[in-house]
Structures are given as C-alpha cells and as structure tokens.
Amino acid sequence: MCGIVGLFLKNEDLRPKLGDLLTDMLITMTDRGPDSAGIAIYGDDSSKLKVTVQSDTPDETFRGLDKALSDALGGPVSMRVVDTHAVLTLPEGTEAEARAYLNEKGVRVMGAGHSMEIFKEIGLPKDVAARFHVREMGGSHGIGHTRMATESAVTTLGAHPFSTGDDQCLVHNGSLSNHNQMRRILTEKGFAPKTQNDTEVAACYISSRLAEGANLGEALEGTLDDLDGFFTFVVGTKNGFGVVRDPIACKPAVMAETDDYVAFGSEYRALANLPGIETARVWEPEPATVYFWER
Template structure:
C-alpha cells in the first residue's frame, strides 16, 4: 500500500504555490506509506539541463562539485543544494559526460532533464518535505509518492519517483507479478533497472517502448498489456502528467479537475484542502484507460 499525489496547474498564478500544495497532499498520504517519500517537480525551463544527484555524505561530496564538474566539461556549471540532494545545471550537449563524471565520483543520479528536479529520501513524508524545503518550490506540475515497502528494502534508491529518461518519472501503487521476467527482457534490450524495485521495471519498460518508436500514450497502453499485477501508475513528463490503472483497478485512485488545476490522489482526502475543490469535477479513473494532461512545451 502506497500513496500517490499529482498536481497539474492550468493557471500560471498558482505556480509559486505548487510545492506548498503538493507538500500538503503528500503529508496527507503518510499512513499509506510512512517509510520514505519523494517528489518530482517541474519548473520553468532555462538554459541547459538539470541533473539531480544524491549523496549520503553531502558535505564532503558537494563541496566544490560545481567547480570540478565545470572544469571537466570546460563550461560553467550552476549548483543548488538541498540537504542530501544537489541540482547541477549543465549545457544541454554535456549531459552524458556530466552524468558519467558524477557517477564516477560515487553520486547517485535521481533524474535529469530541462525542467524536472527529483527529491526523495527515507523517512516520514513531513520530514522529507522539510529537509528539502519542498514548500518553497514553484513550478507548473509535479507528482509525489509515499512508500510502504513490500518487494524491496527501505532505501533512498527504493523510494519513488523513478526516472529512466529525460524529464520523465514514474510513481506506482501496487505490485507487479512479472517484474523479474520483464527485468531480464529489459536488460537484454539495454534498459536494465538499477534497483530491485518493481516500479523501476515499469519505468524502464516505458523508456524501452519510447525508444522503439511508440509515443507516450502507446507506451502507457503497453503497460496494460505487458505488465501483470495490480497497479496505478502516474507519470510525469516535461509538459504534463498521465495516469493509467490495470484492467481490474483494485488500487484506489481519484481525480479532481477545476479551471485552475487537475489533481490526482490515492484517496480524496489528499486534495480535500485544495482551493476550489468544492466546485471541482471529481471522478475515479476508469480501468485500463490512459489519461493525460499537458501544456504547451
């Protein structure tokens, strides 16, 4: 049992409040997942690409990291640190060498993209949110997850969201029964998951389908056909977020939409305090159906 939240803003005047509203939604889902929490937040795109990294010893690992990376790339690098995470902004054509440099220094890459930043750690959602000051973050949309570990250890890397492609990430409530066989297949295709978590298998599956030429809707529809088990997936992209449930849809999910936003929650109480919720359209996503909302790139 885990908790998922998502918030897509239609109006720009709500952007400064995105982190605050998502934090309240995340904390409300604590009893669905008290062991770890994470959030992906999509902000304004700037020059270059963002790489979010994590370290268990951030004081030592982040000291002078931007300077060292800049010297290795021969280009300026900006760094923003938040507790155990740091977001480094590098030139767009330097993403791969930058990632190789960071991994060689023992840093864990949480995700990368033009707009996406990912923050996740072990601990109660309220504590994780406070460590990263999530309330202060603005943006256009975001997704979050509170985890109750069932198939793998309680670790930072086991927390959601999982990102296996630029500006894309996935959160999951449920359990996949064929994740081991799918893991072997994906590894053969060059999309090997790095953790034991079945959610990362699903994220790698979607990336593999995209690499094969499928569009995002087709990739999400493929999860219904190829992934066995019970699941609700919420996926974040640079321009929006999508939702899909398995054909039985036994995992709870509810959505709300107003002129200002679209919200997702594992339970209604996740967004019960959002502004204008009393006039929102409320519904339960249909089984085996892909929903997607996006804004202009």
C-alpha cells in the same frame, strides 16, 4: 499500500503555490506509507540541462563537485545544494559524460531534464518536504509518493519517484509479478534498471516506449499489455502527466478537475483542501483506461 499524489496546473497564477499544495496532499497520505517519500517538481523550462544528484555524505561529496565537474566537462557547471541533494546545471550535450563522471565518483543521479527536479529520502513526508523546502518550490506540475516498502529495502534509491529518462518520472502503487522477466527484456534494449524495486522496471518500460517513438498515452497503454500485476501508475513528463490503472483496479484512486488544475490522489482526502475542490468534477479513474494531460 503506498500513497500517490499528482497536480497539473492549468492556471499559471497557481504556479508559485505548486510545492505548497503538493506538500499538503502528500502529508495527508502519510499513513499509506511512512518509510520514505519523494516529490518531482516541474519548474519553468530551462535552456540548460539540470541533473539532480544525491549523497549520504553531502558535505564531503558536494564540496568542490561543481568545479571538478566543470573541469571534466570543459564548460561551466553551477550547483545548488539542498540537504542530501544537489541540482547541477550543465553545458548542453554533456549529460552522458557527466553521468559517467558522477558514477565514477559514487554520486547517485536521481534524475535529469530541463525542467524536472527530484527530491526523495527515507522518512515521513512532512520531514522529507521540510528538508528539501518543497513548500517554497513553484512550477507547472508535479507528482509525489509516500512508500510502504514491500518488495525491496527501505533505502533512498528504493524511494519514488523513479526517473529513467530526461524530464520523465513515475510513481506506483501496487506490485508487478513479471518484473524480473521485464528486467531482462529492458536490459537487452539498453534500459537496465539499477535497483531491485519493481517500480523502476515500470519507469524503464515507459522510457523504452517513448524512445521507440510512442507518445505518453501509447506508452501507458502498453503497460496494460506487457506488465502483469496490480498497479496504478502516475507518470510525469516535461509537458504533463498521465494516469493508468490495471484492468482489475484494486488500488484506490481518485481524480479531480477544474478550470485551474487536474489532481490525482490515492484517496479523496488528499484532494480535499485544494482550492475550488467543492466545484470540481471528481471521479474514480476507470480500469485499463489511460488519462493524460499536456500543456
């Protein structure tokens, strides 16, 4: 099972409420997956690169991390600690060096970009959202996921969203049948998945297509040809988000659009409390059809 939500705000006046709205949407989906939960928030564009990291021992791991990383990179690094996660702001052009340093120190990188921050952990959506103060977060758009583990263990690294490219992440409801074959292909292309979760394979696939010059719509269309199984993908990028369902579309999905927003939910009840939902255009995404919105 698993529950997915997504919200793309057209009305800038709603941006301060993004985290609050997404939290309510995700909590509504709790019974679709109580194992772990996560949210990616796209805030205002920053001129500096942000890397979200995670540790099971944050007090020890994050103590002095900003200074040590600053010394290693030869430039200023700031750090904002949020429970088991921290958001590091780095000098431009140092991402590869920073990732190498963090990997050597055993610090897990959740995602990177100029606007995206990712927070995910084991536990119920209401508890995960409270730990990371998601309700207080603003931004232009975001996606979330609550998981029922089937193909891999219940761990933080197995939780969604998966980010495998700057300001890009993906959530998934379903199961892929050719993920091991795709894992080998993607590894040869330099996009090796780091976990056993088949969703990360899909995220790496999207990253590889974007790196090859495809736009988001083309990358999502490619999933219909190259990925086998049953799936609904919701992908977040710096400028928007996209949705695609497999040709059978056996996983539930519903969308709503008003002048103020576009919203996605695994079930309508995730959208029921959004402002203006009573006048929204509500529909079920068609099978094998790509939808995406950008700002």
